[in-house]
Amino acid sequence: MKPLVLIFLGLALLPAARAQQVQRDIPYLANGHPRHVLDLYAPEGARNLPVVFWIHGGGWQAGDKTDVKLKPQWFMDKGFVFVSTNYRLLPEVDMGTLTRDVAKAFHWVRQHVAESGGDPGRILVGGHSAGAQLAALLCTDDRYLTENGDSFKALIGCVPVDGDTYDVPAIIETAETRLRVHHLPPRVNGHREKFGVTPANHLLFSSVTHVAKDKGIPPFLILHVAAHPDTTAQAQRLGNVLKDAGIPVTVFGAKNTDHSGLNDHLGGADDPATEALTRFVAVALP
Numbered sequence: 001m002k003p004l005v006l007i008f009l010g011l012a013l014l015p016a017a018r019a020q021q022v023q024r025d026i027p028y029l030a031n032g033h034p035r036h037v038l039d040l041y042a043p044e045g046a047r048n049l050p051v052v053f054w055i056h057g058g059g060w061q062a063g064d065k066t067d068v069k070l071k072p073q074w075f076m077d078k079g080f081v082f083v084s085t086n087y088r089l090l091p092e093v094d095m096g097t098l099t100r101d102v103a104k105a106f107h108w109v110r111q112h113v114a115e116s117g118g119d120p121g122r123i124l125v126g127g128h129s130a131g132a133q134l135a136a137l138l139c140t141d142d143r144y145l146t147e148n149g150d151s152f153k154a155l156i157g158c159v160p161v162d163g164d165t166y167d168v169p170a171i172i173e174t175a176e177t178r179l180r181v182h183h184l185p186p187r188v189n190g191h192r193e194k195f196g197v198t199p200a201n202h203l204l205f206s207s208v209t210h211v212a213k214d215k216g217i218p219p220f221l222i223l224h225v226a227a228h229p230d231t232t233a234q235a236q237r238l239g240n241v242l243k244d245a246g247i248p249v250t251v252f253g254a255k256n257t258d259h260s261g262l263n264d265h266l267g268g269a270d271d272p273a274t275e276a277l278t279r280f281v282a283v284a285l286p
Contacts, residue, residue: 020044020076023116028085028108038085038105039065041072046081046117050124050156050285053109054084055102055138057129057263060194061090067128067263074267074274078281081118083109087134095195095205099144102134107148124157124284125218128263132163136207136238140217152216157284159277161223162262164230166238168195168202174230208241219248221280223273225262226253248283252276 021042029036043049052075056063065084072082087101110120127135138144139158145151164171172191179186195205203209211217220242224235232253239251254262254273265271 020073021046021116022072026108028105033088035086035088036101036104037065038083038108040113040116041076041082041084042116042118043076043079043081048114048119049079049081049117050122051109051113051118051120052080052082053106053123053125054082055125055127055131055134056084056086057127057131058089060095060098060130063089063130069264070267078278080124081113081116083113083118090194091189095201099134099137099205100147102138103144103148103150106138106145107150110150110154121154122156122286123154124159124281125155126159126161127163128161129163129259130165132160133165133205133207136160136163136166136220137205137210139220140207140215141210142215152218155216155218156286157218157221157280159221159223159280160238161266162225162228162231162259164234165191165195166206166234167208168206169199170237171230171234172202174233208238211238211241211245211247213245213247217242217245217247219280219284220250221277222249222251223262223266223276224251224253225257225259226255228259231259250276250280 021044023040025037026040027036028038054068056065056067065086068084075082085102085105087098113120125135125139135158139155142152168191175190195202222235222239224231226232235251239249242249252273262273266274268274
């Protein structure tokens, strides 16, 4: 298991930002897998600050917790502790096991983030791409949290970024129809296979399946690339389901960007999606 590494960055190195403490490769399970680790970023002198729990993308088969770009510093400057987690990947484990890894990382945060100045009772969950699906599922299907003794009560918001699988059956039908009408071969290991082949599994891993009134589901900010038809349709689908259940939701389509750019530039100056995030955070914080 990798040793815990502490990195201290002072204002001399970050002239326009708050000093920070970064803890890398913290194990969130004893004697766990090498990917059962997370990184924690805290402003110097942090005390009882709200927390961001971030889930990386990569198609559930790749990616790493270090793919956070501007977000840790932006959130710390807003007065948050920022946590980014790894999890085991397909095909080594199935989707249910992978999702439970994320929930176990969340549980570690609940148990230990106060030691680094975070408030375990105020957590915003976010993620990009595959991480957006996982974030939305974690915030709508409470069984993943309750299995570890946690609940929606700790959640202050959810920010899924450019996900295409909030409604898994819909994206499967969309993708497979597109291939069929253009006489193209079916994809190998597409969404149908990743989410467990059966229609029941596809529904199970769809956050829209689990949205209901009075569950304690937190407010959502759903960010998507405005020019991408699939992530736009999925964002609107999830947004409409949340709205119908009386859950506060904002759906924001970012222009002049792409799937990677939306994630990479989040937290940047003069970035419209970041401006939407700023407004959301101001309302979400109790």
